[in-house]
Each structure stands twice: as C-alpha cells, then as structure tokens.
Amino acid sequence: MSKITLTSHLHEVDECRGALRVYSDGSIWRSSKPSFDVPVNDDGSVLWKDVIFDDSLNLQLRLYKPAISPSFTKLPIFYYIHGGGFCIGSRTWPNCQNYCFKLALELQAVVISPDYRLAPENRLPAAIEDGFMALKWLQAQAKSETLDTWLTDVADFGNLFISGDSAGGNIAHNLAVRLGTGSPELAPVQVRGYVLLAPFFGGTMRTKSEAEGPKEAFLNMELIDRFWRLSVPVGDTTDHPLVNPFGSYSPSLESMALDPILVVVGGSDLLKDRADVYAKRLKTWGKKIEYVEFEGQQHGFFTIDPNSDAAKELMLIIKRFIDDYSCLDSRQQLKHF
Structure with a gap:
C-alpha cells in the first residue's frame, strides 16, 4: 500500500x-x-491463468475455462469487463474472480476478464481503447501460428459475447458501436452479442431514479458524480459521447447496425432509468435488444451476492441469450480437453 x-x-x-x-x-x-475483501472461492472446477495483452502498458487479462466439460464442441467466449466507475477495480479483485468462476462453469464458456487503465491518472477514452486492445489480442490468438493450446483447443472464436458490469457495461456499449454488426475488424473472431450489466451511463440532466433514489443506495449520486468527475476528459461534462449515448454531441445510434444486446439492471439502481431509456430507444430504432429489470435489486447485485435467487436467475437469462445467438455452424470439434 x-x-x-x-x-x-x-x-x-x-x-x-x-x-x-x-x-x-x-x-x-x-x-x-480490494474494496470487496471476500474469500476467493477457487475449488478447482475452473482453470485460470493471467496473460499480458498489451506489453507497452503492461495490461493483463485473466482467462478461465471449466476444468471438465461434457460438451464435444468448442466453447463460446464470454468477455467480462469489471466495473468500478472507471476509477477502481481489477480482474484480480476477489468479487470479480468469484463471478468469473461462476460464469465459466454455469455458462460452459471460456471467460476472459481484462484490466484497463483507470482514472484519474488515465481518463476516458483510455478504458475504451484498452477494451478494444483486449479484443485485438484475442484476434491475434485466432490468427497465430504459434498457438496457445490452453485457449485455442477449447475456444470457439466465431462465438464471442462481450459483457461488462457497470463501467464495464459502458465499455461494452462503446465497443458495440465501434465494431458494428459482425465485428469485421476482429475477423476471424466474430461477436454474436453484448451483455450490459447495470451499464454506467451519465448525462448532465438528472433522471427520475437519480433525482429521487435513496441517498443510502450502494451506488449513490454522490459517488456517481465523483466517479464521473474523476474520469471524464478534463473540460468535458457527462454529456460526453462516451458517457451519454444520447447527448447533444453523441452520434446518432438510429442508423447504426448493432449486434444483439441484453441490458440488465436492478429496480433499485439509481442508474435504472438510463438503462431503460437506452433499451427503449434502441428497440424503437429496430435493434435486437432485450431489457431485464430485477425488482428491488441494487447496483451490482449479481456480484455482491452471486448466490442470491436474483443472481441465479440472471445467470439463466445470460445462458439463454448466448444459446439464442450463438452460431452453431461455427462450432468445431474439440481435439482434446
């Protein structure tokens, strides 16, 4: 320290x-x-390791895969980008690692959890750029002639899902906008969908849930404002295009072609209204988008108590989303596992 x-x-x-x-x-x-100093629940059912994905910045990601899988096909890849208001958090924090264990095991997926540069030392767009570089690392693995069989023997590069929690959900959204339908920049890797978990969006005008939400909320307005104050580019406001998808300076999403998106939020999350408006507007514009709200749940309920009924239900919803949008034709037979 x-x-x-x-x-x-x-x-x-x-x-x-x-x-x-x-x-x-x-x-x-x-x-x-870490802020959330909980025990790491590593029982050996999921294998994991760390890899550097950006040598110049010494940025790392953590790879997870089930130790045993009944499947005879390769597994979908699920990126999980941690939250923390762009200011705190890490792939190494035990709450993040425990949730990745659950994702890998219950989704039967290869889970990739990248770090990114944090504010205020590195303000936006640094985190978005790092999220993109973590995806370019995966593309390099798919193209490499010197394969890391730990990953390539089990990963289906044609079935990638990008997810993020809070600030990570914001990063996932901005990656969806950058990559567009089919993610041609990442070929032969192909994104099939995005899972935005309590996405961290902002704006200069308060929403109803922000203005009237409880001050004792897990993520209260004082903390939300502090995170934005430390992370937006100097001189900018929370109507910055990377913060507010519908700000006056933000490019219109109406004509953009986007892959399917699942948006999840807690009913007691102060960010609820922003997630709701986001999903409704995209749906009005013809995007494939699903919105799920968990009544009475706070921001980040799924990592705070991953064994709760709501967290278990969410896992089933994510699993169904992956099954619905996976391209089964791209699946290849495992050489060994």
Whole structure:
C-alpha cells in the first residue's frame, strides 16, 4: 500500500471506496487491497491463468475455462469487463474472480476478464481503447501460428459475447458501436452479442431514479458524480459521447447496425432509468435488444451476492441469450480437453 504524509497544505479531495484517494496537489494514492475483501472461492472446477495483452502498458487479462466439460464442441467466449466507475477495480479483485468462476462453469464458456487503465491518472477514452486492445489480442490468438493450446483447443472464436458490469457495461456499449454488426475488424473472431450489466451511463440532466433514489443506495449520486468527475476528459461534462449515448454531441445510434444486446439492471439502481431509456430507444430504432429489470435489486447485485435467487436467475437469462445467438455452424470439434 502506498503511503502519503499529509502536510498542513495538503488535504484529501476525493475518495473512492477506500481504494483510491486524490489529494489537493494532484497526487494519487491507491490501496493494494480490494474494496470487496471476500474469500476467493477457487475449488478447482475452473482453470485460470493471467496473460499480458498489451506489453507497452503492461495490461493483463485473466482467462478461465471449466476444468471438465461434457460438451464435444468448442466453447463460446464470454468477455467480462469489471466495473468500478472507471476509477477502481481489477480482474484480480476477489468479487470479480468469484463471478468469473461462476460464469465459466454455469455458462460452459471460456471467460476472459481484462484490466484497463483507470482514472484519474488515465481518463476516458483510455478504458475504451484498452477494451478494444483486449479484443485485438484475442484476434491475434485466432490468427497465430504459434498457438496457445490452453485457449485455442477449447475456444470457439466465431462465438464471442462481450459483457461488462457497470463501467464495464459502458465499455461494452462503446465497443458495440465501434465494431458494428459482425465485428469485421476482429475477423476471424466474430461477436454474436453484448451483455450490459447495470451499464454506467451519465448525462448532465438528472433522471427520475437519480433525482429521487435513496441517498443510502450502494451506488449513490454522490459517488456517481465523483466517479464521473474523476474520469471524464478534463473540460468535458457527462454529456460526453462516451458517457451519454444520447447527448447533444453523441452520434446518432438510429442508423447504426448493432449486434444483439441484453441490458440488465436492478429496480433499485439509481442508474435504472438510463438503462431503460437506452433499451427503449434502441428497440424503437429496430435493434435486437432485450431489457431485464430485477425488482428491488441494487447496483451490482449479481456480484455482491452471486448466490442470491436474483443472481441465479440472471445467470439463466445470460445462458439463454448466448444459446439464442450463438452460431452453431461455427462450432468445431474439440481435439482434446
């Protein structure tokens, strides 16, 4: 854990869940401990390893696959991009790792969880760019002549689903817009759909759920505003195109061709209205979009309590979405597992 000695002229300006502190001179303190210090539930049913996907930035991702699978075909790939308001979080945090274990086992998928540069040291669009580079790494694996059989023997590169939690959901949306239908930039890898879990969108005008939501919410407005203040480009507002899909400076999504999108939100999440409007507008414009709201659930309920009934129901919904949009014709027989 880094240490800062405060002087009479130095004071704390911002703090994020005990993991990040910003001081009046612009200095940054980050804890080596995660905000969610829970036990890692690694029982051996899922195999995993870390890989560097960007040498210049030393950015890593974590790969997961079921240790045993009854399937005789290769497994779909499911990207899971962690949340944290673009300011905190990591693939290594135990809440993220535990959820990836569940995703790999219950979806019967190869799960890839990439890190990305965090704000305020690296403001947007850094996180979006890193999300794209993590996908280009996967493309390189699909094209490589020196194959990493740990991945290639089980992964179906023609069945990729990109998901993100909160800020990760925002990244997933922006990747969907950049890649378009069929993701030709990633060939031979092909995206089949996107899963936006409590996507972290913003805007200068408050929604009803933001204005009237409880101040004691897990993700309250004070924290939401703080995350945006630290992550939007200097001089910009939350109507920035990467933050607000429908801001006055945002490109219209009406004419854009997008792959299928599943949007999930808790009914007590202050970001609920933004997710609802997002799904309704895209549906009005003819996009393949599904919206699921879990009554009474808070922001990030699925990782906070992954064994809850709501989290279990969500897993079934994600599984059905993958089954609905997987291209079965692209599946190849496993050489060995």
